[in-house]
Structures are given as structure tokens and as C-alpha cells.
Amino acid sequence: MAVKIRLQRHGKKNFAFFHIVVADSRSPRDGRFIEEIGTYNPNTNPATITLNSDRALAWLNVGAQPTLVARRLLSYEGVLLRKHLQGGVEKGALTQEQADAKFAAWKAQHDEKVNAKVSGLKNDAIAKAKEAKAAEAKVNAARAEAIAKRKAEAEEAARKAAEEAAASEETAEEAPAAEEAAE
Numbered sequence: 438m439a440v441k442i443r444l445q446r447h448g449k450k451n452f453a454f455f456h457i458v459v460a461d462s463r464s465p466r467d468g469r470f471i472e473e474i475g476t477y478n479p480n481t482n483p484a485t486i487t488l489n490s491d492r493a494l495a496w497l498n499v500g501a502q503p504t505l506v507a508r509r510l511l512s513y514e515g516v517l518l519r520k521h522l523q524g525g526v527e528k529g530a531l532t533q534e535q536a537d538a539k540f541a542a543w544k545a546q547h548d549e550k551v552n553a554k555v556s557g558l559k560n561d562a563i564a565k566a567k568e569a570k571a572a573e574a575k576v577n578a579a580r581a582e583a584i585a586k587r588k589a590e591a592e593e594a595a596r597k598a599a600e601e602a603a604a605s606e607e608t609a610e611e612a613p614a615a616e617e618a619a620e
Contacts, residue, residue, distance in 0.1 A: 439463075442496060442503040442511070444477065445470065454478050457488060457507060459496050472496075477510055483554055488514045494523075515544055 439462040446467055448454035455477040458470035474496070475488035493516045497503070503511055511517050522536035531539075 440471065440496070440501040442493065442501050442507045444504070444506055452480060457510065459501055482558060483551060486510055486514060490514055490516050490519070494519055515540065515547065518543060
């Protein structure tokens with residue numbers, strides 16, 4: 438029986454979510470499996486991977502073959518590195534303490550890289566929000582200026598209309614007075 442470590446698709450259309458499972462290679466993709474060893478969510482940035490690395494390592498040691506994507510996920514989580522280091526310990530090239538130290542150093546570097554990406558994404562989002570707020574303030578200032586200009590023009594037009602009305606009233610009053618004087 439050939440055993441594979443592979444992904445089992447869940448989730449809805451255009452929003453996939455995967456379970457990392459150990460299954461017989463003859464069973465269907467989303468069908469029967471032997472053990473679920475983790476999950477993979479590619480919809481987040483960075484992708485969320487939860488993996489029981491001890492169980493994955495145990496399955497690799499008994500001959501389970503990961504698919505291409507599963508191999509990348511196992512490599513990303515350091516399971517393949519642990520398997521490689523464990524092989525060195527079995528051959529006598531390393532002691533268990535040296536292997537653990539190498540893995541701990543790799544894990545620290547990997548975690549630092551992931552945290553840097555997360556903080557970089559957060560900083561980018563903050564910078565974009567500041568830029569958007571500044572652009573919105575600029576647009577609002579331009580709108581307020583245009584409204585004030587239109588209001589000033591309307592007041593000027595109303596003042597001119599009032600002056601013209603007053604002037605026409607004066608000429609209207611002067612015309613009857615001139616007629617009375619002519620009579």
C-alpha cells in the first residue's frame with residue numbers, strides 16, 4: 438500500500454482551505470484518509486499553516502511520500518530539515534544536540550523572516566491608510582474652497598442685485614417726482 442501525504446480540499450468556490458492528510462494513494466482526493474496532520478489556508482497573507490510536525494516526521498520515516506505541494510509545506514515548516522538532520526544523527530555524522538541546535542537556529546531565522554514579512558505588510562497597510570487620508574483631506578479642502586468660492590459669488594450676485602433694485606427704486610421715485618415738478 439503506497440501512502441501519500443497530500444492536501445484535501447475544503448472551503449467554498451474561489452476560497453479554498455486544505456487539510457494536510459496521510460492517505461492511501463488509491464483513495465480519492467477528498468475521500469478516505471488515514472490521519473489528518475495539519476491544515477493549510479492560502480487565503481491569508483502570509484499563508485497559515487498548522488502542522489503536527491512530529492506526526493509528519495513519523496510518517497516520513499515509515500515511507501510516506503509527500504506530493505509536490507505537501508513537500509513544499511513540509512519544507513517550509515522544517516519537517517524535511519529535521520528528517521535530514523535525523524539521518525545525520527543515525528549515520529553518526531552529528532550528535533542529537535548538534536542536530537537540535539542546527540534546527541533551533543534555522544527555526545529562529547525562519548520565524549524572524551515570517552515576522553518581518555508580517556510587520557512589513559502591517560506597515561504598508563498603515564502607510565497606505567495615511568496616504569489615503571491625506572488624499573481625502575486634500576480633496577475635502579478643494580471641495581470646501583470651491584463651496585466657499587460659490588458662496589462668495591452668490592453673495593456678490595445677491596448684493597449686486599440688491600444694489601440694482603435699490604437704484605431702480607430710486608429712479609422710479611425720481612421719475613414721478615420729476616413729473617410732478619414738470620406739471
